[in-house]
Amino acid sequence: MVRNYDLKIFCHSDSAVTYVTWLDELLIFHKIKEFAEWILKVGNGELCEPNDGEADIPIPKDLLIESEQDPVSDIINYVYPDYIARLYEKNYFEDRAILAPTLETVNLINDRMLNTLPxxxxxxxxxxxxxxxxxxxxxxxxxxxxxxxxxxxxxxxxxxxxxxxxxxxxxxxxxxxxxxxxxxxxxxxxxxxxxxxxxxxxxxxxxxxxxxxxxxxxxxxxxxxxxxxxxxxxxxxxxxFAIPINKSQGQSLGRVGLYLPKPVFTHGQLYVALSRVKSRQGLKVLICDQQGHPTNHTTNVVYKEVLQGL
Known part of the structure; x- marks a missing residue:
């Protein structure tokens, strides 16, 4: 039986601090593992089976930007907050990028940001x-x-x-x-x-x-x-400021905004985009339907024959 006196001593001891730190680290590890497993399921086409070709998959709510007014501004403000004031701040742009599946979308974002620079x-x-x-x-x-x-x-x-x-x-x-x-x-x-x-x-x-x-x-x-x-x-x-998804391969980024006004269209493209980010906290996805309204579903393209033998 643990008495109140004993509990107070434990809570103020080094052992208590170590125990809390260990629990925090265990929770962080669990979240990282969970996020990594979700990305792997996207890459292997294991979400919303069967996924051999194109499949409609949901994106978790905490990863979404739900924009109704100006989606381009919202994705810019997430990835590059106060970028004009911090334009020459050391390391500010080092590990940030907006990703999109088409050059048309990439050029739209780049032109918008370029025109605002002083x-x-x-x-x-x-x-x-x-x-x-x-x-x-x-x-x-x-x-x-x-x-x-x-x-x-x-x-x-x-x-x-x-x-x-x-x-x-x-x-x-x-x-x-x-x-x-x-x-x-x-x-x-x-x-x-x-x-x-x-x-x-x-x-x-x-x-x-x-x-x-x-x-x-x-x-x-x-x-x-x-x-x-x-x-x-x-x-x-x-x-x-924005780059095509395929051009981002090999990069590891701290903050990624994935803008999908149109779905991905090639094998593994969605996986490549999602796996560029270092942590779940550094990723936001903005998906728009054909009417330009935000949605929580997008297309994942995975052809199982490509993965055979890997």
Missing amino acids: GNERVYLSSDTICQADLNPNISPELYSPDFLNRIKISGLPNHNLTLREGALVMLLRNVDQQQGLCNGTRLQVKRLCEHVIEAIVISGSHVGHITYIPRMKLTSSNKKLPFQFQRRQFPLSVC
């Missing part, structure tokens, strides 16, 4: 030419005017019209200097916009804080849907 703006135009060696001999080069080439937008290539502001987040689209950590997918923050180079600070990878200078480069398209290859001479950068 820094100087500069527009860089590319020089586009057809690779003559790869041109179909039965097609005249005159059919592809500079205006036509300038309008081409392809994942993995910068746009002809690259608009940047000081303070903007950008992502490298090519390997520039691997020894300096300047690889495809490295994120940087623009410090200064010059005529022939862009000064930026590295905010991801192994060289965080390193100041670098990015030049223009000749970049060749590898898109198989085009009947030709063309070269674009441009800075190998794209704005990356």
Whole structure:
């Protein structure tokens, strides 16, 4: 039998503090394990069985942003609260990102945030030419005017019209200097916009804080849907406050906002997005139905034959 006197002594002892700390750590471990198991079920297509192909799955309520007015602003405010006031705060942007399944949605968010930055703006135009060696001999080069080439937008290539502001987040689209950590997918923050180079600070990878200078480069398209290859001479950068889900692979982030105005459409895409975050507390998902209203269900795409033998 434990007397009140004994209980008071225990509650004020080092043993009590250790016991409470141990319980807290056990609870944290349990929550991490539970979250990891849920993500694995998403990746393996084990939620709402059978899931061999497309399946509609629920997202837990604590992970949802339920927006009725302006979903883009809500997802921005979650991932980047007070970002204008904290624009040059050290490590603020280092492990934050908004993810979306389509370039259309990514560009919408990036344009919104870029236009709010107070820094100087500069527009860089590319020089586009057809690779003559790869041109179909039965097609005249005159059919592809500079205006036509300038309008081409392809994942993995910068746009002809690259608009940047000081303070903007950008992502490298090519390997520039691997020894300096300047690889495809490295994120940087623009410090200064010059005529022939862009000064930026590295905010991801192994060289965080390193100041670098990015030049223009000749970049060749590898898109198989085009009947030709063309070269674009441009800075190998794209704005990356928001990034496509597929471009986020390999990253580990502290705060992730997943915006789904349209469902994911490829195998494992939802799993890739959800597994970028380090903890449950750092993840929020904003899902909209076809009418633009928030919902708690989304599409998960998993083809079981892809997972066989793994």
